[in-house]
Amino acid sequence: xxxxxxxxxxxxxxxxxxxxxxxxxxxxxxxxxxxxxxxxxxxxxxxxxxxxxxxxxxxxxxxxxxxxxxxxxxxxxxxxxxxxxxxxxxxxxxxxxxxxxxxxxxxxxxxxxxxxxxxxxxxxxxxxxxxxxxxxxxxxxxxxxxxxxxxxxxxxxxxxxxxxxxxxxxxxxxxxxxxxxxxxxx
Amino acid sequence: xxxxxxxxxxxxxxxxxxxxxxxxxxxxxxxxxxxxxxxxxxxxxxxxxxxxxxxxxxxxxxxxxxxxxxxxxxxxxxxxxxxxxxxxxx
Numbered sequence: 456x457x458x459x460x461x462x463x464x465x466x467x468x469x470x471x472x473x474x475x476x477x478x479x480x481x482x483x484x485x486x487x488x489x490x491x492x493x494x495x496x497x498x499x500x501x502x503x504x505x506x507x508x509x510x511x512x513x514x515x516x517x518x519x520x521x522x523x524x525x526x527x528x529x530x531x532x533x534x535x536x537x538x539x540x541x542x543x544x545x546x547x548x549x550x551x552x553x554x555x556x557x558x559x560x561x562x563x564x565x566x567x568x569x570x571x572x573x574x575x576x577x578x579x580x581x582x583x584x585x586x587x588x589x590x591x592x593x594x595x596x597x598x599x600x601x602x603x604x605x606x607x608x609x610x611x612x613x614x615x616x617x618x619x620x621x622x623x624x625x626x627x628x629x630x631x632x633x634x635x636x637x638x639x640x641x
Numbered sequence: 642x643x644x645x646x647x648x649x650x651x652x653x654x655x656x657x658x659x660x661x662x663x664x665x666x667x668x669x670x671x672x673x674x675x676x677x678x679x680x681x682x683x684x685x686x687x688x689x690x691x692x693x694x695x696x697x698x699x700x701x702x703x704x705x706x707x708x709x710x711x712x713x714x715x716x717x718x719x720x721x722x723x724x725x726x727x728x729x730x731x
Binding site: 477478479480482484485487488491492 | 680690693694695697699700703704707
């Protein structure tokens, strides 16, 4: 503990404020009084507010969107695996065709429609993938190129897959109910 | 005020001017001598100290105790006297 006597009047005043001691100006006639009060306060260990540390919370600054890179690489892989799964799914469609021979035609048509849909859908994944192929060889930076969402699988892909699964389930369900061919899909 | 002394009434009745420190209520000869030795030879000097301590009762009492070893009653009398004077004339 440094000697209070050697401190400046301003320091004494600041110390008094820290210990929340009501005081007036620190002049010659009042100095002794305030020094004594500070000694008492320090001895008692009263609540002393230390000088506020200027801690900056840099967590927000340091947060970088690093997970973008795995998203992109996984997205490319995902689209590739997605493309693989699609033909497998279409194969299952044809299996259903063999079991329900009555529906071969509409199913074929539906399959055709599916196929017609596929190039349309694969256009996007192809361009999607090509954009990935362009950028993945290069240094994968943190900066997101396109307005990519933070999803592992893009939203439209999820939506499309959901619609496809719903349609498939509807088909299966309707085929289980009646034996009539599905006329709506032609 | 019920228990104010004659000294108190005399002091607060008029501007203090050059009155000695012993004119203050609660300050007798002994305390007055001690204050004079410390440089507080006139009542207005003690008034100055009272004002520098922002007319705060606790601070002034502590200062009086430190400076001239005044007891609690003497501290109270002197504080009351100066406070009333300030209310009237300051």
